[in-house]
Amino acid sequence: MDIRNLKIKSIMPIHFTKMHGAGNDFIVIDNRTYQLNDAAAAQCAKQVCHRRFGIGADGILLLDSGRHADFQMRYYNSDGSRSFCANGARCLARFAYHRGIVGKAMIFEADDGRHEAVIVGRAVRLHMTDPAMVDLNRTITAYPRAETVHSINTGTQHAVLHSDDVMQEDVVHHGRVLRHHSLFQPLGTNVNFVQTMDTSRIAVRTYEKGVEAETLSCGTGAVAAVAVMTLLDEIEPPVMVHTRSGETFSVNFTRNGSVIRGVTLEGSAHIVYDGEFLEENLD
Template structure:
């Protein structure tokens, strides 16, 4: 098999392998194996997910997004920003574009210093309900921002065992069978909002999660009366900004803004993903 050209990109620390698959360079019968193999840390390129850019007869392109474990989530906010910049760099789309995801059509604008995407309208916003975690009750909120998220406000962001508590939430019976992502938010110095996320499909803490930042911003805006926009500092130290319109429990006109960095480009050899 010929080596496959790819870009390695990062959105606030959430990293992705992105491949222009408009000419079907990725073998379909080996796709899941390639995704899981290429996303392995230290053994291959390593990434939180892999994105295929593919043709669309309706919008600029469509994507297929895969988590590192090979699963297919409906949406990824950081990945969407990276996909948009990739498409602009490669002449697939202009600065203003639209592309199809499993969550619906995403609109994006590529700027000089970042990318802004219009999210699909969030659903099922619910706040202030109890969740039993190993015999203790924790008050949480939840919302679907393309994928399901739970948000918990904590006193000390550094004291949270994100992996252990995140897994308890991710696999909690209340969110079965598909599970959920888990976010932890705290007030930081200078009025900053700090966030850490356990991501479903990566099954670990990631340095950032775009849809998780959107979920946290909307739940905090609902509970605290915060006005749009709301910015949060991710684990990587990067900032993601969420713009929205909120009326009661209904959120519309939701935009996510942040960086989309090219780390490097290369060719993926078959031995990089074979076990």
């Protein structure tokens, strides 16, 4: 059934699960029941992700039937834009396991390709697509001073900057400037500020496009930061990534020169509560 074709719309409840991965929070919907199309899902994200007028989240996750996999993932940022989200993928994997849709090992389809995921207690190990579009050591003048910026795609586009003290960075202001810089147009970029703690630990803070704010963690951003810092020979995987939320990720892969393969991202995926909202929020 397509709920947007129903005549009585205000009383139709849509069931959801609130989840978060290291503070990156989501509204998860089993869309096999509701069959929200792309436009409806984008509008839903804008409405229910609002932290004053909705439920509040960084984005929504839809679980659809898979054509050639266990299920299909769709992710929408809180502004309604669609992208891939690694933290969201880990949460959706745990959701699918928790609901009995899949076993502990699964394969699903996402906007950036096919992924494998494995449940490890309350954590999820996600197999990522290989990084692409690597561009290191670009100098830009978006700040009052020149900055060296590295860009990479880890399922979505990221810029990576080194920071001597990541906790002192003005992530929202500087991140927004870089997110809209001409170098990254027309689609824009996520922006990660990275402090190297030692050869196996880094701290990362991320400004996320689509959310248009700093999030408490970013999975694709963590992978982007580890990949870039490894290619710059500052660290060596496996690497522990410390996030703004206080939780950590483990990122691992193999490197052969400038080629990175077999990327995994492992971290917690928390189920917070179940609830429902009315379908009038799609108007």
